[in-house]
Amino acid sequence: MGIRLQTELCKIFQIRFPLFLAGLAGGPSTVKLVAAVSNAGGLGTLGAAYMEPEAIRNAIEEIRKLTDKPFAVNLFAVHMSDCHAGIEVAQLELNRARDELNIPHATMELIETPDRFAEQIAVLMEQKVPVISTAFGVLPEPYMRQAKAAGIKVVTMATTVHEALLAEQSGCDAVVAQGSEAGGHRGTFDVSIHPMGANIGTFALVPQVVDQVRIPVIAAGGIMDGRGLVAALALGAQGVQMGTRFLTAIESGAHAAYKQALLASTEESSVITKVFSGRPARGIRNGFIRQWDASGLEPLPFPVQNTATRDIRNAAAEQSNADYMSLWAGQATRLLTNGQSAEAIVAQTMEQARALLL
Amino acid sequence: MGIRLQTELCKIFQIRFPLFLAGLAGGPSTVKLVAAVSNAGGLGTLGAAYMEPEAIRNAIEEIRKLTDKPFAVNLFAVHMSDCHAGIEVAQLELNRARDELNIPHATMELIETPDRFAEQIAVLMEQKVPVISTAFGVLPEPYMRQAKAAGIKVVTMATTVHEALLAEQSGCDAVVAQGSEAGGHRGTFDVSIHPMGANIGTFALVPQVVDQVRIPVIAAGGIMDGRGLVAALALGAQGVQMGTRFLTAIESGAHAAYKQALLASTEESSVITKVFSGRPARGIRNGFIRQWDASGLEPLPFPVQNTATRDIRNAAAEQSNADYMSLWAGQATRLLTNGQSAEAIVAQTMEQARALLL
Numbered sequence: 010m011g012i013r014l015q016t017e018l019c020k021i022f023q024i025r026f027p028l029f030l031a032g033l034a035g036g037p038s039t040v041k042l043v044a045a046v047s048n049a050g051g052l053g054t055l056g057a058a059y060m061e062p063e064a065i066r067n068a069i070e071e072i073r074k075l076t077d078k079p080f081a082v083n084l085f086a087v088h089m090s091d092c093h094a095g096i097e098v099a100q101l102e103l104n105r106a107r108d109e110l111n112i113p114h115a116t117m118e119l120i121e122t123p124d125r126f127a128e129q130i131a132v133l134m135e136q137k138v139p140v141i142s143t144a145f146g147v148l149p150e151p152y153m154r155q156a157k158a159a160g161i162k163v164v165t166m167a168t169t170v171h172e173a174l175l176a177e178q179s180g181c182d183a184v185v186a187q188g189s190e191a192g193g194h195r196g197t198f199d200v201s202i203h204p205m206g207a208n209i210g211t212f213a214l215v216p217q218v219v220d221q222v223r224i225p226v227i228a229a230g231g232i233m234d235g236r237g238l239v240a241a242l243a244l245g246a247q248g249v250q251m252g253t254r255f256l257t258a259i260e261s262g263a264h265a266a267y268k269q270a271l272l273a274s275t276e277e278s279s280v281i282t283k284v285f286s287g288r289p290a291r292g293i294r295n296g297f298i299r300q301w302d303a304s305g306l307e308p309l310p311f312p313v314q315n316t317a318t319r320d321i322r323n324a325a326a327e328q329s330n331a332d333y334m335s336l337w338a339g340q341a342t343r344l345l346t347n348g349q350s351a352e353a354i355v356a357q358t359m360e361q362a363r364a365l366l367l
Numbered sequence: 368m369g370i371r372l373q374t375e376l377c378k379i380f381q382i383r384f385p386l387f388l389a390g391l392a393g394g395p396s397t398v399k400l401v402a403a404v405s406n407a408g409g410l411g412t413l414g415a416a417y418m419e420p421e422a423i424r425n426a427i428e429e430i431r432k433l434t435d436k437p438f439a440v441n442l443f444a445v446h447m448s449d450c451h452a453g454i455e456v457a458q459l460e461l462n463r464a465r466d467e468l469n470i471p472h473a474t475m476e477l478i479e480t481p482d483r484f485a486e487q488i489a490v491l492m493e494q495k496v497p498v499i500s501t502a503f504g505v506l507p508e509p510y511m512r513q514a515k516a517a518g519i520k521v522v523t524m525a526t527t528v529h530e531a532l533l534a535e536q537s538g539c540d541a542v543v544a545q546g547s548e549a550g551g552h553r554g555t556f557d558v559s560i561h562p563m564g565a566n567i568g569t570f571a572l573v574p575q576v577v578d579q580v581r582i583p584v585i586a587a588g589g590i591m592d593g594r595g596l597v598a599a600l601a602l603g604a605q606g607v608q609m610g611t612r613f614l615t616a617i618e619s620g621a622h623a624a625y626k627q628a629l630l631a632s633t634e635e636s637s638v639i640t641k642v643f644s645g646r647p648a649r650g651i652r653n654g655f656i657r658q659w660d661a662s663g664l665e666p667l668p669f670p671v672q673n674t675a676t677r678d679i680r681n682a683a684a685e686q687s688n689a690d691y692m693s694l695w696a697g698q699a700t701r702l703l704t705n706g707q708s709a710e711a712i713v714a715q716t717m718e719q720a721r722a723l724l725l
Contacts, residue, residue: 011722011723012597012723012724013725060663063721074393079385095462141666147651151652169633169634169635170633170634170701171635188566188568188570189547189568190568190570201532203635207635208547209548209635209698210548210568210569210570210589210698211544211568211570211571212546212548212568212569212570212586212589212590212598212699213569213588213589213697213698213699214587214698215632216591216592216594216595216699216702217633217699217701217702219585220701220702221701225434230568230570230571231570231571231603232570233566233574234574234605235601236574236601236602237570237574238548238602239370239598240570240597240598240601240602241598241601242596243594243597243601244595244598245594245596275527275528275571276527276528276567276571276573276575277529277561277567278564298549330480340567340568340572341570341571341574341575343575343578343579344529344574344575344578356384364369365369365370365601366369367369
């Protein structure tokens with residue numbers, strides 16, 4: 010028994026500290042942030058889900074210039090289907106946001122989101138990245154076999170015990186138990202069963218997963234400092250995954266207006282919404298969420314809604330208008346710090362954890 | 368720094384272990400359960416919200432025969448208003464449940480729920496109970512002054528940092544930070560702001576409350592064993608409040624069919640619903656919840672909905688039909704044990720916590 014900071018997880022992933030950076034797909038995930046977390050002793054993660062294969066290759070090469078430590082690349086293991094029922098009605102609603110931002114209305118043509126998953130994975134295999142992590146589902150069987158053969162470690166995010174068992178059965182080396190406090194996308198595999206994601210709190214989810222799987226469990230959701238790390242270890246996790254805490258790090262690519270919104274937010278600010286991507290995700294409630302919710306419309310399925318809202322999010326970023334950005338955030342944003350380096354965040358977290366275990 | 372099981376909270380409340388029993392208003396809260404938790408070194412709590420003043424007096428006398436240790440009595444600090452808009456439509460819907468249970472339809476007359484709060488509190492003052500705890504709001508000022516003068520300790524349940532600050536300002540000796548994992552009623556003060564309760568996960572809520580108040584914080588929501596206790600202490604809480612774990616204790620008055628449903632449930636079984644009482648509460652999704660939700664009707668306000676559904680819940684209990692009972696449950700029911708005494712639950716929790724802190 011006893012709580013130890015050096016866990017089996019550290020050995021398996023060859024890291025000093027049991028601390029993973031979350032994927033943070035989109036702007037926040039810079040190569041500098043990934044490398045900084047890895048250099049500080051944790052496991053940096055490149056959120057590559059929305060990246061073109063060539064961009065992923067370049068980023069991996071950049072990361073390797075900045076660190077010789079292990080790192081992960083995170084992808085969405087989900088079929089990028091194009092479903093167009095309701096697209097006209099949705100576009101009319103989105104045009105109201107476009108009017109606010111003074112950008113052109115959408116044409117009513119098909120929204121195509123090319124399925125790059127096979128190409129993305131091929132780059133990760135070619136580059137022999139140390140760790141592949143997935144959200145929304147496990148790595149499909151042929152890829153899992155390839156990864157194992159190449160000595161690549163694999164991690165999946167789970168939001169229920171059932172999903173954690175599927176992750177273990179698929180061959181994962183560890184599983185992230187993502188509690189409802191977590192910012193960004195819910196990792197829920199099957200949104201037809203849980204339309205707004207399975208939202209089990211971290212405190213309840215972690216020990217129940219720990220009791221049911223044999224692979225190491227990484228706790229995620231609401232973990233912001235050394236207190237959270239020690240609490241997660243007490244619940245039986247072997248490490249933590251932190252996302253929101255790193256959004257305001259110096260190396261984070263989060264937009265300045267997004268960082269500002271995070272620092273001004275409280276535990277009451279966020280909601281789980283599908284209006285940005287079509288999949289449930291936790292973010293700060295802003296003008297776009299309020300406007301869409303008032304319409305009463307069901308968002309288009311993922312990733313169609315994501316593709317349909319891209320011009321709006323891009324224009325909002327250009328105009329520094331946080332009301333039309335996706336402001337992913339967990340429920341513990343009062344614990345955010347401003348202007349710290351990722352290295353300082355890792356060091357402070359570990360120091361606080363050590364002091365608690367004295 | 369360091370995590371210690373003997374906290375300031377233990378001194379203030381004169382208890383051996385930093386473990387409170389939750390109120391569990393309704394059937395589960397028996398005098399035997401309250402006394403057993405207190406005798407085991409925790410703080411037993413009588414869930415007296417729905418009890419007549421005379422019944423509260425009798426229960427307190429019974430508890431005092433069974434233990435000389437401190438205990439708490441929990442009340443709902445909320446105005447029991449009678450609002451009757453929509454009552455006919457609601458009764459028509461409830462009559463469908465009455466048909467299922469073969470009990471008479473409701474008459475369409477006024478539903479009166481007498482406001483017994485002043486009388487309930489008077490009994491607690493007269494009996495000089497060691498601790499008064501409240502849900503839905505703080506103890507109103509004149510009562511707080513009376514309690515202080517009588518040496519009675521006061522605790523309030525909070526679901527946001529703002530509510531915790533209100534509790535501290537009101538003069539509370541400690542505050543329960545109730546995370547979204549918790550079973551039963553959400554303690555949220557103002558349901559006009561948070562119609563389904565403020566649902567911040569325990570992992571996120573506890574450290575944010577701890578950082579903002581000076582009084583001791585008691586963590587609640589998803590805490591089922593020694594792992595949860597140590598995790599809560601790591602997050603900065605000085606103790607825990609456990610409810611769901613004690614529902615299946617030998618001394619619990621929970622209906623056998625309710626206990627069975629709890630033991631068969633998982634982390635995916637519960638939802639937050641207003642259909643039983645008119646206030647948001649977490650319980651296992653059953654036939655009654657599904658039936659009401661399908662109607663699309665808004666439940667009547669608290670406590671009107673509670674009064675209106677009472678005959679249904681009573682008939683369900685008589686018929687051992689768990690589909691029409693309120694099956695309050697937290698999100699960590701896989702960690703429940705069957706047939707343990709409350710004493711054994713407290714002892715096992717403390718032993719597990721001690722082992723973790725070795």
